[in-house]
Amino acid sequence: MGMNENVSKPLDRLSAELAGDMERVNALIRTRMASRHAPRIPEVTAHLVEAGGKRLRPMLVLAASRLCGYEGEAHVLLAAAVEFIHTATLLHDDVVDESEQRRGRPTANLLWDNKSSVLVGDYLFARSFQLMAETGSMEVMHILSNASATIAEGEVLQLTAAQDITTTEDTYIQIVRGKTAALFSAATEAGAVVAHADKTVQQALFGYGDALGIAFQIVDDLLDYSGSSTTIGKNVGDDFRERKLTLPVIKAIARADATERAFWERTIGKGQQDEADLTTALEILHRREALDASRADAIAWAERAKTALLATPDQPLRQILSDLADFVVSRLS
């Protein structure tokens, strides 16, 4: 889920708008990633937390709260909790995917070991629930424990759907909700909840986060076939080599003739790939307009995100969140 420079502009505006809050979130993250007894924990966490991630998810929490006129402090706890869940899932993802690079640096599982990544992830997950409990809001606990279950479920679903060329677009969206959208929507919804916003506004912000997350992940999956390595922070074709059924491939398979179907069956289904296959895959994706169709889907989700915002208070932050949805898909141009 790397992001290129295009996206940083509305994020820069968000950062500027939320600078004071974000400073407190970062201080809280540093305090809470400490461990009195096990120095390995802050070492591993710092490697990831300080690797220059854009802190998009905590900013979504803060933005949602502020948009709803919140003046308290619970949103800072909540933002740190959401970042810890995110960091924990990254640590576990890299173990599951056997990744060696993230954000252009070696992964924790490579620098330390899988064991440390699993256990430090568990620690951060527990820490995030401590932070949530401190908000004193039972509704926040519900939203974020549900999101955590959806995240893990989505990952398991991805694991079992990988290499299965009969995977449908519905399953894909389910996986994407788990991978990305569930935490986005939990961030924006819970941000509204701690701000005591109306139910309508809570639901609107849930809808915004959900649609933004789906658009974001579709774009990420598209860039894996159409970006440059420097832009996406990983190698073009990684998903193809890992036999992941992402939206472009699902669309191409749905439109495949017999030869193409045999190609996908061999390369993704059976994992028999040679050097030239990525080029062939890209040719088929273009021929079947699978990249354009996926791009259209991403744009439609971004539009849905913007529409959802119409039910939220008309404030400068709303415009930034709306622009953020546009920027997410602008990575494709």
Added chain:
Amino acid sequence: MGMNENVSKPLDRLSAELAGDMERVNALIRTRMASRHAPRIPEVTAHLVEAGGKRLRPMLVLAASRLCGYEGEAHVLLAAAVEFIHTATLLHDDVVDESEQRRGRPTANLLWDNKSSVLVGDYLFARSFQLMAETGSMEVMHILSNASATIAEGEVLQLTAAQDITTTEDTYIQIVRGKTAALFSAATEAGAVVAHADKTVQQALFGYGDALGIAFQIVDDLLDYSGSSTTIGKNVGDDFRERKLTLPVIKAIARADATERAFWERTIGKGQQDEADLTTALEILHRREALDASRADAIAWAERAKTALLATPDQPLRQILSDLADFVVSRLS
């Protein structure tokens, strides 16, 4: 943490006393381990949950609540939550330890893969927080999120302390609190909390769970050097081969002469072991009375557990919990 038949007697009495509650806990566990989208999740979970574990932790929750006169339903939610945390940690432990057997059956990481164990563990962890949130008690959230952090911290500490022959008894107790006692004490304390027991009774039940857990783990670590394979459900000397610094070894190292120190440095510190080394290790442990001294510690912790109970209501369940403490150490005779 296998338990032999001696231990099952007070557990049988607990089971009989709590049969109705336990049936509801088991039904809840079956419902909540399901996943609408990812059938892999209940498959992996069932392998572990239905492997004939004694359900000690959920019974501790139920017993603590009932002892405090509780008549509601929150303790059932809480008991299932505690069992899910336990199951999640077992799944992750087996990945971290690269274990191949648990409770006499192949581990999930062996039957499926590490990925499934990591992700299904995450799912169960999230599910447990959903269940806790349903109890509606913010104090329960605090207790169990703190326990979860202690568990993960203890595991990381064990990871970094392994092979370090300067490990102290204090560090060992810290690790044991994480591995075992934190969830025992959270189970009994939270059981008292949902029952709205007095603070004194909550603390007494925390103390009972903590001391019981420590006694339990010391016994487990002792059996690794003194039990038979059928009794302990794993091979004698596994901890030695895995270079774990458990209490008997820590005590033996503290009392070692130069030759013995060199032996521990080579076998545990450097991991250079041959066939005859386990026999030598056992000889040293006996010569330095390290097994007897550890046994005395286990008995002292069991006594502490029983003493803590004196501040709780004088009911038949209290006697069973007291007997349980005796039975935990009776595994050694």
